[in-house]
Amino acid sequence: MRIICKDLSFSYEPKKKNTAYALENVSLTIEEGEFFGIIGHTGSGKSTFIQHLNALVPLQSGELLVGEFDLDTKNKQYKKNLKALRSKVGMVFQYPEYQLFAESVFEDVAFGLKNFYPELSLKQIEQKVKYAIELVGLNYYQIKDKSPFDLSGGQKRRVAIAGVLVTDPEILVMDEPVAGLDPVGKKELMDLLHSFKKGNKTVIIVSHDMDEVCENCSRIAIMQGGKVVKVGKPSEVFTELPDENLELPVVARLKNALKTKGVEIDCKLESDDFIEEIVKKYKERNGR
Ligand SMILES: Nc1ncnc2c1ncn2[C@@H]1O[C@H](COP(=O)(O)OP(=O)(O)O)[C@@H](O)[C@H]1O
Ligand SMILES: [Mg+2]
Numbered sequence: 001m002r003i004i005c006k007d008l009s010f011s012y013e014p015k016k017k018n019t020a021y022a023l024e025n026v027s028l029t030i031e032e033g034e035f036f037g038i039i040g041h042t043g044s045g046k047s048t049f050i051q052h053l054n055a056l057v058p059l060q061s062g063e064l065l066v067g068e069f070d071l072d073t074k075n076k077q078y079k080k081n082l083k084a085l086r087s088k089v090g091m092v093f094q095y096p097e098y099q100l101f102a103e104s105v106f107e108d109v110a111f112g113l114k115n116f117y118p119e120l121s122l123k124q125i126e127q128k129v130k131y132a133i134e135l136v137g138l139n140y141y142q143i144k145d146k147s148p149f150d151l152s153g154g155q156k157r158r159v160a161i162a163g164v165l166v167t168d169p170e171i172l173v174m175d176e177p178v179a180g181l182d183p184v185g186k187k188e189l190m191d192l193l194h195s196f197k198k199g200n201k202t203v204i205i206v207s208h209d210m211d212e213v214c215e216n217c218s219r220i221a222i223m224q225g226g227k228v229v230k231v232g233k234p235s236e237v238f239t240e241l242p243d244e245n246l247e248l249p250v251v252a253r254l255k256n257a258l259k260t261k262g263v264e265i266d267c268k269l270e271s272d273d274f275i276e277e278i279v280k281k282y283k284e285r286n287g288r
Contacts, residue, residue, distance in 0.1 A: 001067030
């Protein structure tokens with residue numbers, strides 16, 4: 001599902017005179033199968049933008065198409081389509097583990113599914129819940145009857161994600177997916193997102209960690225004051241930053257530092273790629 005957004009503007013107090021805009025003329029196309037990153041400071045409009053994608057925030061002005069869904073509230077099909085849209089665009093909020101509530105992991109993961117597809121039989125529900133729990137790397141039989149509150153932080157987050165993946169969304173949107181996780185937990189979660197993406201699904205993450213988006217995203221949008229100020233591949237976006245308060249990713253800083261010493265490294269801004277290019281240069285210099 002491709003996302004096309006044109007001139008999207010949004011205010012939380014639209015009736016107020018001289019109202020502040022949380023989003024201002026945001027235009028962005030996100031292709032199916034992208035791993036897309038949205039970065040920017042607190043208050044730059046990231047969360048407001050992503051909440052538009054499954055109509056948690058209603059469109060005020062501009063256009064937004066998500067796959068076959070037109071999110072114009074004046075569209076006749078709008079209300080009728082909401083459920084289908086939300087089953088296709090899975091949204092995981094920041095610290096989703098705080099939103100677990102059911103008595104068992106099974107019930108928690110099944111909740112959204114039952115809501116979206118009330119016609120499913122218990123057997124079908126079990127199948128899908130099992131699939132989702134295994135997809136996030138947990139053991140279904142060991143965990144299904146546990147209380148979500150007895151799990152570790154990382155497990156809780158996985159359960160929360162399973163509760164979104166259970167409807168088999170085409171697009172997964174995550175607000176600060178790895179916030180508060182330790183380095184191993186971060187790596188595991190990113191691996192999970194990459195494996196989800198394999199079936200040509202779209203992943204959109206919001207982050208303020210430059211290294212994280214640089215390593216994982218195929219394209220990035222930088223937001224500032226409700227606007228998208230830059231969009232492109234990491235190597236295009238992280239040449240210089242529009243906002244002096246944002247810091248370049250480590251690989252971009254190393255690349256720039258080497259350039260000042262007369263060493264040009266031409267690479268994607270992923271650490272593996274960077275290292276490979278350095279090794280290549282080194283071997284060339286040493287005639288090997
Ligand atoms: N529920 C809300 N009510 C009023 N203003 C809000 C609300 N949520 C966000 N805002 C304001 O909208 C702007 C964009 O916020 P947000 O989208 O949350 O940015 P980010 O996710 O980048 O931190 C900020 O100025 C913020 O204060
Ligand atoms: Mg936010």
